[in-house]
Amino acid sequence: MLPTLGFVVLWTSPKKTDNMLAMSEPNPTLVWETITAHQRSAALKAGVELGVFDALSKGPITAAELARNAGVAERPMRILCDFLAVHGLINKADGHFCHTPTSAAFLDSHSPASMAPTLPFLMNDKLIKATHLLTETIRQNRTALDEPLAGDETREWVTFARTMQPMMRTAAEFIAGVILRAGMPAKVLDVAASHGLFGITVARLAPQCEIVALDFPSVLEVTAENARAAGVRITLLPGSAFSAELGTDYDAVIVTNLFHHFDRTDNITLMKRFHAALRPGGLMVILEFVPNEDRISPPVPASFSLMMLANTPGGDAYTMAEYCQMLDAAGFGTREIIDVPGSAQQLIVASA
Amino acid sequence: MLPTLGFVVLWTSPKKTDNMLAMSEPNPTLVWETITAHQRSAALKAGVELGVFDALSKGPITAAELARNAGVAERPMRILCDFLAVHGLINKADGHFCHTPTSAAFLDSHSPASMAPTLPFLMNDKLIKATHLLTETIRQNRTALDEPLAGDETREWVTFARTMQPMMRTAAEFIAGVILRAGMPAKVLDVAASHGLFGITVARLAPQCEIVALDFPSVLEVTAENARAAGVRITLLPGSAFSAELGTDYDAVIVTNLFHHFDRTDNITLMKRFHAALRPGGLMVILEFVPNEDRISPPVPASFSLMMLANTPGGDAYTMAEYCQMLDAAGFGTREIIDVPGSAQQLIVASA
Numbered sequence: 001m002l003p004t005l006g007f008v009v010l011w012t013s014p015k016k017t018d019n020m021l022a023m024s025e026p027n028p029t030l031v032w033e034t035i036t037a038h039q040r041s042a043a044l045k046a047g048v049e050l051g052v053f054d055a056l057s058k059g060p061i062t063a064a065e066l067a068r069n070a071g072v073a074e075r076p077m078r079i080l081c082d083f084l085a086v087h088g089l090i091n092k093a094d095g096h097f098c099h100t101p102t103s104a105a106f107l108d109s110h111s112p113a114s115m116a117p118t119l120p121f122l123m124n125d126k127l128i129k130a131t132h133l134l135t136e137t138i139r140q141n142r143t144a145l146d147e148p149l150a151g152d153e154t155r156e157w158v159t160f161a162r163t164m165q166p167m168m169r170t171a172a173e174f175i176a177g178v179i180l181r182a183g184m185p186a187k188v189l190d191v192a193a194s195h196g197l198f199g200i201t202v203a204r205l206a207p208q209c210e211i212v213a214l215d216f217p218s219v220l221e222v223t224a225e226n227a228r229a230a231g232v233r234i235t236l237l238p239g240s241a242f243s244a245e246l247g248t249d250y251d252a253v254i255v256t257n258l259f260h261h262f263d264r265t266d267n268i269t270l271m272k273r274f275h276a277a278l279r280p281g282g283l284m285v286i287l288e289f290v291p292n293e294d295r296i297s298p299p300v301p302a303s304f305s306l307m308m309l310a311n312t313p314g315g316d317a318y319t320m321a322e323y324c325q326m327l328d329a330a331g332f333g334t335r336e337i338i339d340v341p342g343s344a345q346q347l348i349v350a351s352a
Numbered sequence: 353m354l355p356t357l358g359f360v361v362l363w364t365s366p367k368k369t370d371n372m373l374a375m376s377e378p379n380p381t382l383v384w385e386t387i388t389a390h391q392r393s394a395a396l397k398a399g400v401e402l403g404v405f406d407a408l409s410k411g412p413i414t415a416a417e418l419a420r421n422a423g424v425a426e427r428p429m430r431i432l433c434d435f436l437a438v439h440g441l442i443n444k445a446d447g448h449f450c451h452t453p454t455s456a457a458f459l460d461s462h463s464p465a466s467m468a469p470t471l472p473f474l475m476n477d478k479l480i481k482a483t484h485l486l487t488e489t490i491r492q493n494r495t496a497l498d499e500p501l502a503g504d505e506t507r508e509w510v511t512f513a514r515t516m517q518p519m520m521r522t523a524a525e526f527i528a529g530v531i532l533r534a535g536m537p538a539k540v541l542d543v544a545a546s547h548g549l550f551g552i553t554v555a556r557l558a559p560q561c562e563i564v565a566l567d568f569p570s571v572l573e574v575t576a577e578n579a580r581a582a583g584v585r586i587t588l589l590p591g592s593a594f595s596a597e598l599g600t601d602y603d604a605v606i607v608t609n610l611f612h613h614f615d616r617t618d619n620i621t622l623m624k625r626f627h628a629a630l631r632p633g634g635l636m637v638i639l640e641f642v643p644n645e646d647r648i649s650p651p652v653p654a655s656f657s658l659m660m661l662a663n664t665p666g667g668d669a670y671t672m673a674e675y676c677q678m679l680d681a682a683g684f685g686t687r688e689i690i691d692v693p694g695s696a697q698q699l700i701v702a703s704a
Contacts, residue, residue, distance in 0.1 A: 026457035030440060031467050032652060032696065034396045035474050037389035039658055042486040044386045049487045073493035076661055078647075079668065080490060083658040085648045088382060092648050105378035115383050122387050132480060134394040135401045138432060141425035295430075296437045296444050300384060306391055306435040309428055316431065344381070 060096035185251035196223035263314035271330030278352035412448035505568035537603035548575035615666035623682030630704035
């Protein structure tokens with residue numbers, strides 16, 4: 001007779017890893033999955049780097065063929081692909097691997113929506129290191145990175161500019177639509193312009209509009225390249241959003257994924273600068289991760305806070321109530337929040 | 353009129369992250385969750401290191417109180433706890449955090465089943481580094497770590513011995529039951545004894561049995577400590593399973609979580625040594641992660657392959673068919689596989 005256990009354990013197949021299941025019975029699989037979750041990130045990156053997802057576009061394929069394709073041995077490729085299949089990133093049937101709808105749309109670089117090109121930024125060494133330093137970061141109440149990923153010119157922002165367009169295309173089209181809905185703009189400021197896609201998309205729909213792209217000099221080289229490739233004219237404004245001469249009389253200021261890097265005081269400073277640059281009634285259009293007031297939903301915007309905790313001195317994912325306080329303090333008038341279709345992000349539109 | 357997208361996107365709330373959902377529609381949230389999964393591991397570790405889960409035992413508590421308790425600022429604690437709640441590891445209601453059944457059972461160190469003590473091994477720097485080196489490991493077809501986590505004496509095995517008992521208690525009781533089912537043993541060899549729990553559990557139920565614990569000298573210090581604390585006598589056999597003089601006439605050889613570190617050739621070498629040490633009809637009792645023949649189910653054993661890929665020169669999670677081949681080659685007779693209740697692992701029992 002074995003001793004009995006004083007608790008119920010369930011090492012059954014994990015079917016969910018979110019809030020929904022956390023409720024009923026103790027689930028050691030959830031703990032194990034979380035302890036080992038870093039392997040999922042690494043496996044996805046390895047799959048991209050070794051051409052696994054691209055090779056699946058030709059149809060079902062064996063680990064041996066994928067290994068030959070990547071110039072590696074079969075054993076590690078088989079283990080990688082099995083792992084990707086366990087975690088729902090690819091399919092396996094009869095010893096052959098093939099795309100899921102998700103991997104076909106978002107991991108195969110043949111797809112226009114592929115997120116594979118974003119990995120050199122989203123999984124760069126600094127971001128991974130920041131995650132590894134999380135406890136120390138919490139103790140310091142600021143990133144434990146020596147060189148934070150926030151308001152300074154670092155090479156990661158050039159990587160960002162070179163890689164992040166695929167995730168921003170939908171939002172760029174949506175933002176341009178929102179700006180044009182208010183009338184044909186004559187002058188638009190694209191703050192932290194990066195790849196330039198937001199300004200470029202406006203320029204395509206409003207060819208007479210002057211687009212001013214603000215970013216660090218090293219980043220604006222990428223902006224300029226992309227504008228040339230798109231056949232649109234962009235005015236380059238090198239510098240920091242905190243100190244550059246922004247100019248005045250803008251119909252719209254586009255502020256995408258900037259405020260989450262800073263604390264509220266810094267954001268109010270920035271918002272006041274943008275307010276002063278707008279014509280009366282002009283629009284500040286903010287693209288952001290905006291969690292609900294409970295701060296634990298929806299999962300993607302709510303989780304984004306931790307990325308800012310890990311990588312910045314004082315950033316956060318702010319709720320709409322917090323945005324309203326900051327907008328009030330900076331003198332903005334009406335504001336609305338809109339879900340961006342096909343994105344986990346929201347648009348906050350505030351009028352000067 | 354905005355341009356339409358050539359694909360369907362669903363940035364809705366993620367409800368599942370496993371194979372089940374990978375089928376129907378493209379799900380960018382799954383990709384985003386996988387890219388950022390390393391943050392889930394780090395958040396769990398930070399929660400343990402900062403006493404979050406232990407503090408929840410007193411009932412609902414605010415981030416401010418948790419922060420005071422840990423001696424850190426409120427902002428980073430609030431972000432950490434919200435993140436843990438998003439990912440189902442704790443609950444949040446009315447601004448207060450509290451245990452889920454899972455965190456109470458497996459993350460609060462007051463619980464006898466807590467996995468918190470295992471983190472110094474399961475999330476040690478070397479394991480995390482190995483994950484980070486995955487692509488290079490696949491290219492080399494062996495861990496890219498300078499000092500692999502396999503058959504050599506490294507300080508991680510001392511950490512393992514000091515931390516991994518909580519995850520092994522259930523299995524140790526089950527294994528002892530299986531051995532005693534075959535008759536009261538006189539002599540049992542506990543290979544890679546580590547914390548010693550497997551041998552100690554047998555010793556408690558069979559006080560006349562000689563337990564021989566084989567492990568590296570630095571590890572056996574922990575084994576001896578634990579045996580003393582448990583009030584049982586253990587014979588210490590320092591050395592490697594590949595080269596130590598094992599002795600003969602064992603009724604059972606317990607081989608827990610060893611074979612997954614090595615390739616099949618090495619495992620056959622080891623099995624032959626264990627076969628020679630057993631009396632005729634004696635049992636080799638193997639505790640392992642044994643995936644199904646499809647190698648993608650169940651999720652925990654199937655995923656374990658990747659941990660061995662990342663950390664060892666040639667390890668793997670072997671299927672039962674592969675174990676049968678190795679057992680045949682080593683001269684073993686009948687064998688059975690048993691699910692270990694309350695564990696993601698299986699027991700393979702083979703007779704000499």
